[in-house]
Amino acid sequence: MERPGYYGRFGGAFIPEILSATLEQLQVAFSGAKKDPDFWSTYQRLMSTYSCRPTPLTYAENLSRHLGGPQIYLKREDLNHTGAHKLNNVIGQGLIVGRMGKSRVIAETGAGQHGVATATMAAKFGYSCTIYMGEVDVARQRPNVFWMEQLGARVVPVKDGARILKDAINEALRDWSANMDTTHYVLGTACGPHPFPEMVSYFQSIVGMEVRDQILQQAGRSPSRVYACVGGGSNALGIFNGFFDNSEVELVGVEAGGEGLQSDKHATRLASGRGSVGVAQGYKTYFLQDDDGQMLETHSVAAGLDYIGVSPILSAYHEEGRIRFEAATDAEVLEATRLVMKKEGIIPALESAHALAGAFREAGEMSRDDVIIVNLSGRGDKDIFTIADALGDAAWKSFIVTKAEEYRA
Amino acid sequence: MLEDYIRKRLREKDILLMAHIVVGYPSIEDSFELVRTIVEAGVDLIELQIPFSEPIADGPVILQANQAAIADSIRVDDCFKFAQKVTSAFDIPFLFMTYYNILFKRGEERFFAEAREAGIRGTIVPDLPPEEGESYMAAAAANNIDPIFILAPTSSPERINHLARFGRGFFYCVARKGVTGLDTDFSDEMTEFLNQCKRATQLPLALGFGVSSKEDVQFLRGKAEVAVVGSQALRILNAQGIQAVGDFFRGLK
Numbered sequence: 152m153e154r155p156g157y158y159g160r161f162g163g164a165f166i167p168e169i170l171s172a173t174l175e176q177l178q179v180a181f182s183g184a185k186k187d188p189d190f191w192s193t194y195q196r197l198m199s200t201y202s203c204r205p206t207p208l209t210y211a212e213n214l215s216r217h218l219g220g221p222q223i224y225l226k227r228e229d230l231n232h233t234g235a236h237k238l239n240n241v242i243g244q245g246l247i248v249g250r251m252g253k254s255r256v257i258a259e260t261g262a263g264q265h266g267v268a269t270a271t272m273a274a275k276f277g278y279s280c281t282i283y284m285g286e287v288d289v290a291r292q293r294p295n296v297f298w299m300e301q302l303g304a305r306v307v308p309v310k311d312g313a314r315i316l317k318d319a320i321n322e323a324l325r326d327w328s329a330n331m332d333t334t335h336y337v338l339g340t341a342c343g344p345h346p347f348p349e350m351v352s353y354f355q356s357i358v359g360m361e362v363r364d365q366i367l368q369q370a371g372r373s374p375s376r377v378y379a380c381v382g383g384g385s386n387a388l389g390i391f392n393g394f395f396d397n398s399e400v401e402l403v404g405v406e407a408g409g410e411g412l413q414s415d416k417h418a419t420r421l422a423s424g425r426g427s428v429g430v431a432q433g434y435k436t437y438f439l440q441d442d443d444g445q446m447l448e449t450h451s452v453a454a455g456l457d458y459i460g461v462s463p464i465l466s467a468y469h470e471e472g473r474i475r476f477e478a479a480t481d482a483e484v485l486e487a488t489r490l491v492m493k494k495e496g497i498i499p500a501l502e503s504a505h506a507l508a509g510a511f512r513e514a515g516e517m518s519r520d521d522v523i524i525v526n527l528s529g530r531g532d533k534d535i536f537t538i539a540d541a542l543g544d545a546a547w548k549s550f551i552v553t554k555a556e557e558y559r560a
Numbered sequence: 561m562l563e564d565y566i567r568k569r570l571r572e573k574d575i576l577l578m579a580h581i582v583v584g585y586p587s588i589e590d591s592f593e594l595v596r597t598i599v600e601a602g603v604d605l606i607e608l609q610i611p612f613s614e615p616i617a618d619g620p621v622i623l624q625a626n627q628a629a630i631a632d633s634i635r636v637d638d639c640f641k642f643a644q645k646v647t648s649a650f651d652i653p654f655l656f657m658t659y660y661n662i663l664f665k666r667g668e669e670r671f672f673a674e675a676r677e678a679g680i681r682g683t684i685v686p687d688l689p690p691e692e693g694e695s696y697m698a699a700a701a702a703n704n705i706d707p708i709f710i711l712a713p714t715s716s717p718e719r720i721n722h723l724a725r726f727g728r729g730f731f732y733c734v735a736r737k738g739v740t741g742l743d744t745d746f747s748d749e750m751t752e753f754l755n756q757c758k759r760a761t762q763l764p765l766a767l768g769f770g771v772s773s774k775e776d777v778q779f780l781r782g783k784a785e786v787a788v789v790g791s792q793a794l795r796i797l798n799a800q801g802i803q804a805v806g807d808f809f810r811g812l813k
Contacts, residue, residue, distance in 0.1 A: 164692070167687055168715060168723070169734055172716065317614065325619070325739045328738055429664060430660045430664050430687070431614045433687070444612070444636075
């Protein structure tokens with residue numbers, strides 16, 4: 152039998168002893184919640200009245216026709232409150248915080264989506280909130296910092312390490328190891344020490360439960376393939392959870408190919424074969440690291456995918472061959488973003504556009520009878536600075552210059 | 561083994577000092593001079609930290625030293641060579657302190673075999689609880705190296721009793737919540753925690769996290785066998801240089 156918290160040879164809880172009791176407490180609270188028949192219905196009710204669950208499944212008719220391949224359906228996680236699947240996890244953990252009687256939450260954030268979701272949850276539930284964010288990410292995601300602060304959170308720029316997502320996780324772990332009596336660490340993805348991978352994918356499984364029924368109703372059949380982008384892996388696990396038991400459905404995770412796998416400027420842990428098994432940030436999985444075990448710098452146009460590790464649950468499915476992993480480059484992602492905006496009137500987050508790019512690339516090899524689902528995990532309009540930057544829009548740049556001059560005056 | 565060494569040493573003094581350095585910080589040459597200075601100041605044991613890019617149990621001072629050493633291209637191989645050099649030159653026990661990935665990536669058996677070659681007597685791996693450490697403990701035992709486990713004030717008496725079964729050499733007791741290098745309150749609460757540890761194990765206790773003055777060491781006399789000094793020595797190194805670190809350790813006794 153597998154040890155608790157292990158998925159194949161991945162997972163575990165590699166944490167300083169000081170946190171052992173706290174993780175035990177979390178494990179007990181989470182197990183209790185899962186056994187409580189009212190818990191899931193409370194969660195679902197909250198998600199349907201505070202966020203937009205169930206989120207729709209949209210048939211992308213124009214795109215399907217344009218690409219000439221399969222019928223493409225989009226699972227609209229972008230229509231969640233705060234604009235991404237992140238809220239599914241955060242609200243769930245918010246309820247667990249209440250059960251543990253804690254009053255403060257902390258979180259790491261890369262792109263800022265998980266930070267905004269956590270700050271939102273903290274405001275709604277009345278918790279005090281501190282968000283750790285790499286200094287580099289603070290600089291490139293200022294609008295999200297603005298919203299977190301407006302929502303009442305304290306945003307702490309992390310100035311150590313590479314000053315990105317992984318460093319924000321380290322800093323959150325350090326805060327937690329000092330303040331666990333009052334504080335819960337709302338980890339944003341299905342990574343970290345047990346029970347986080349299990350707990351985060353449990354809350355995200357709401358996506359898969361919905362979409363499994365929706366596709367049967369709308370397309371009359373199960374999909375041939377399901378695509379999701381993979382940073383830490385929570386949105387992928389969420390939607391894939393609806394199909395693991397159906398071996399006819401091929402599951403495809405799309406990682407950040409950055410400037411290409413030969414460039415070393417990417418965050419492709421599984422699809423590249425460049426990742427190797429290691430232990431950091433409390434868990435065992437594939438990491439991008441050197442021969443000594445020092446973590447490498449990663450790159451992606453999408454800050455939310457710019458991460459050294461990947462969910463241990465996904466590493467296990469990777470080794471079993473249940474999920475196929477691919478990578479999409481920054482350039483492919485921008486092209487996919489443009490196409491979806493023009494053809495469907497939907498603005499995807501750059502993270503989610505990786506899943507789209509992966510699907511579009513393979514559309515030609517599928518037939519009109521095939522049905523595929525792409526998890527549109529987040530919306531892009533709130534990342535206007537990032538997307539405008541990535542698209543290099545000249546009119547936007549001159550607007551920013553004018554605006555800056557106004558502020559300077 | 562380390563326990564015997566500590567017991568023997570305790571016949572001559574009532575508390576021992578364990579120092580900590582980050583190998584390769586500020587440079588590999590300076591690290592050697594630092595070790596020489598610390599040994600000459602009468603320190604009884606030294607932890608050699610192999611730098612790691614994600615040191616989650618370390619506070620800002622040690623974290624930055626880790627990063628600087630890695631940025632300066634210090635490799636794990638360099639740390640083994642360094643260990644060999646200091647264990648040959650100085651007659652006190654040296655331990656490796658690092659994070660589990662460094663051992664995992666090298667292979668635990670290879671790591672411990674090479675550590676033994678290099679004269680290392682113990683290992684401290686703060687992100688490896690015994691539950692995850694079966695192969696680690698086996699590789700350590702096969703090479704006569706003591707895997708030092710950590711006891712924390714947040715752990716229940718049952719948990720402390722459970723951990724006590726895995727102990728070799730001595731136990732590293734963390735003085736408080738949080739990471740290395742922050743202020744610690746040397747209080748009755750700490751005394752109670754150390755008493756709790758004493759009830760659970762016969763092994764010597766080393767107390768670390770926030771030990772920074774003669775008063776702190778004085779407080780620990782009779783309560784713990786070893787006082788561990790890390791961040792404060794590093795702060796002095798950063799501000800005043802190697803010789804000042806020697807004076808600092810001399811002043812702790």
